[in-house]
Amino acid sequence: MAKITVKNTEIVFYKKDQEDYISLTDIAKIRDAENPSQIISLWLRTYSTIEYIGLWEMLNNPNFKPHIYEGFKNESAKPHFWMSPQKWICETNAIGMTSKAGRYGGGTYAHSDIAFKFAAWISAEFELYLVTEFKRLKIEEQKTLGWSAKRELAKINYHIHTDAIKHNLIPAELTARQTSIIYANEADVLNVALFGITAKDWRESNPDLKGNIRDYATINELICLSNMENLNAVFINEGLPQRERLIKLNRIAIQQMQVLTEVEGRKMLK
Numbered sequence: 001m002a003k004i005t006v007k008n009t010e011i012v013f014y015k016k017d018q019e020d021y022i023s024l025t026d027i028a029k030i031r032d033a034e035n036p037s038q039i040i041s042l043w044l045r046t047y048s049t050i051e052y053i054g055l056w057e058m059l060n061n062p063n064f065k066p067h068i069y070e071g072f073k074n075e076s077a078k079p080h081f082w083m084s085p086q087k088w089i090c091e092t093n094a095i096g097m098t099s100k101a102g103r104y105g106g107g108t109y110a111h112s113d114i115a116f117k118f119a120a121w122i123s124a125e126f127e128l129y130l131v132t133e134f135k136r137l138k139i140e141e142q143k144t145l146g147w148s149a150k151r152e153l154a155k156i157n158y159h160i161h162t163d164a165i166k167h168n169l170i171p172a173e174l175t176a177r178q179t180s181i182i183y184a185n186e187a188d189v190l191n192v193a194l195f196g197i198t199a200k201d202w203r204e205s206n207p208d209l210k211g212n213i214r215d216y217a218t219i220n221e222l223i224c225l226s227n228m229e230n231l232n233a234v235f236i237n238e239g240l241p242q243r244e245r246l247i248k249l250n251r252i253a254i255q256q257m258q259v260l261t262e263v264e265g266r267k268m269l270k
Contacts, residue, residue: 037084174246
């Protein structure tokens with residue numbers, strides 16, 4: 001559970017299957033703090049509400065019961081019609097609305113699509129503030145995700161440079177023939193060290209694919225390649241001949257890819 005404050009009112013929400021569910025109970029308290037459930041039921045009894053939440057379920061819920069929904073929609077045009085969240089959820093098998101018990105955090109929740117619709121019914125002004133606050137929240141979440149991604153990359157590089165390597169499985173060790181060839185450019189030195197093939201050979205083997213070999217590399221291979229580029233520059237400055245650099249880079253590629261695979265397998269990036 002999390003909270004946001006909208007016009008001095010705390011609104012609880014939570015995530016379910018990566019979707020936001022917002023407390024209708026908290027929103028309804030703006031209209032009637034003592035009887036929010038009655039406010040929600042008043043909203044649910046209108047034809048436009050039943051039509052909207054029914055259409056939402058048909059678009060998002062394969063287990064929704066449309067024949068029950070059609071009956072409710074027809075009934076909602078009559079003055080005696082009454083609907084509660086529990087009745088809607090139970091009889092139609094709805095997922096866009098949920099009901100939670102408990103003194104703290106209990107009440108009726110709805111998917112943000114539906115919650116924003118309810119907020120508009122309560123107050124156009126409040127809906128605008130609520131949507132604006134959620135937009136701000138999403139921007140903050142994206143910033144946090146970006147920072148997390150940078151941290152994960154730093155973790156990967158840390159493991160690459162500190163883990164002891166006991167297996168040399170990925171990629172394949174180069175043959176004597178591969179290490180004896182003089183390659184025309186440094187890009188191919190890296191390609192052969194990591195992928196075991198030059199860019200030209202890859203294009204000839206994959207005539208139907210667009211781009212180059214690196215366009216089809218995995219994220220782990222790209223991370224490894226970036227590190228190898230830096231190391232190769234150091235080796236060149238040290239005056240190491242190409243054949244010696246190629247052998248060293250191939251061994252490094254094997255070690256680094258093994259570490260990345262082990263890290264991924266152990267789910268160490270938390």
